[in-house]
Amino acid sequence: MDQWGETMTNVRCHGKIKIRCISNDCDCLQYAVTVLNSRNQIVYQGYTTDAGVTEFRVDAQDEYEIRVVSPQCMSPRVACRWVKLNPGETCGLYFVFRSPIVLLPVPKSTIHLTDQNYTNLPITKGEISLCRV
Amino acid sequence: MSCVININNGTATERIPNGAYAVTAAATGFNNASILPTSVTVEAGTDTYAFTIAATGALTLHVTENGQSDGTAVAGATFARCDSAGTTYGTPITTDASGDATFSNVPFAATGAPLIYYKQTGSDGSHEFDPALTNTSMITASQTNQIANALAAERTVNMTDANYANLPIAAGSITLT
Numbered sequence: 019m020d021q022w023g024e025t026m027t028n029v030r031c032h033g034k035i036k037i038r039c040i041s042n043d044c045d046c047l048q049y050a051v052t053v054l055n056s057r058n059q060i061v062y063q064g065y066t067t068d069a070g071v072t073e074f075r076v077d078a079q080d081e082y083e084i085r086v087v088s089p090q091c092m093s094p095r096v097a098c099r100w101v102k103l104n105p106g107e108t109c110g111l112y113f114v115f116r117s118p119i120v121l122l123p124v125p126k127s128t129i130h131l132t133d134q135n136y137t138n139l140p141i142t143k144g145e146i147s148l149c150r151v
Numbered sequence: 152m153s154c155v156i157n158i159n160n161g162t163a164t165e166r167i168p169n170g171a172y173a174v175t176a177a178a179t180g181f182n183n184a185s186i187l188p189t190s191v192t193v194e195a196g197t198d199t200y201a202f203t204i205a206a207t208g209a210l211t212l213h214v215t216e217n218g219q220s221d222g223t224a225v226a227g228a229t230f231a232r233c234d235s236a237g238t239t240y241g242t243p244i245t246t247d248a249s250g251d252a253t254f255s256n257v258p259f260a261a262t263g264a265p266l267i268y269y270k271q272t273g274s275d276g277s278h279e280f281d282p283a284l285t286n287t288s289m290i291t292a293s294q295t296n297q298i299a300n301a302l303a304a305e306r307t308v309n310m311t312d313a314n315y316a317n318l319p320i321a322a323g324s325i326t327l328t
Contacts, residue, residue: 127166130200130201145155
């Protein structure tokens with residue numbers, strides 16, 4: 019796995035590139051897709067559908083860099099893959115994203131322990147154990 | 152998952168995740184099985200939870216004029232349970248003709264028994280009493296503490312006419328509150 023959370027592989031593909039972006043819990047997100055050729059020129063730029071799908075044609079045999087930028091809430095923000103392809107052939111690529119796990123701090127609770135027979139008389143020292151059922 | 156909450160002077164503050172819990176208690180001097188409630192659901196929006204526990208000891212206060220077990224009993228002396236700050240709790244108790252008044256349901260333990268605070272809030276009107284906050288602890292289920300309420304000293308009270316110096320008022324009464 020690389021720093022983007024994706025496996026970088028040189029996939030030998032040709033002609034048309036189909037991209038599908040998948041997330042773990044968000045089905046309706048658009049992703050920004052940029053494709054550069056080996057001379058670092060942009061040959062495609064656009065967005066996926068709400069379903070995270072796009073496809074485009076490339077005319078020349080080359081090595082292309084595909085950058086996918088996810089919406090702000092997703093991780094990783096950017097994923098890149100490189101593919102070599104020839105005109106007339108199709109390559110399908112999946113990009114997997116995930117929602118960040120947000121751990122909200124549990125709010126503090128106040129616990130009172132008083133005497134059953136002397137209303138509100140605090141118990142000086144003691145322990146209460148809570149066991150999840 | 153379990154969570155142990157240490158109570159200090161009746162209160163603790165703890166982060167407890169939402170969920171349903173069974174409750175047990177450990178408080179020296181008390182009947183741990185008496186904890187109520189025995190289950191609790193911690194939920195968002197509720198950050199205060201109250202539990203109660205009971206003890207089974209009996210503390211008898213025996214009030215006499217000299218503070219000895221065989222002294223002259225004083226009836227009508229009143230006492231109240233307190234916390235360490237002197238705040239009173241529960242129903243006050245009053246000594247009977249034998250000079251006895253009993254706090255029921257107080258904690259006791261062979262070791263580490265908690266302090267029981269109380270104070271005298273009154274006597275029968277003819278005996279002195281000490282209103283100071285007092286504490287004791289009990290190592291057995293029942294205990295008797297001896298308390299002295301000395302007979303008040305006899306005082307001479309004169310009432311005379313304000314306009315005729317030293318002319319005694321033949322009959323009347325003075326109330327001291």
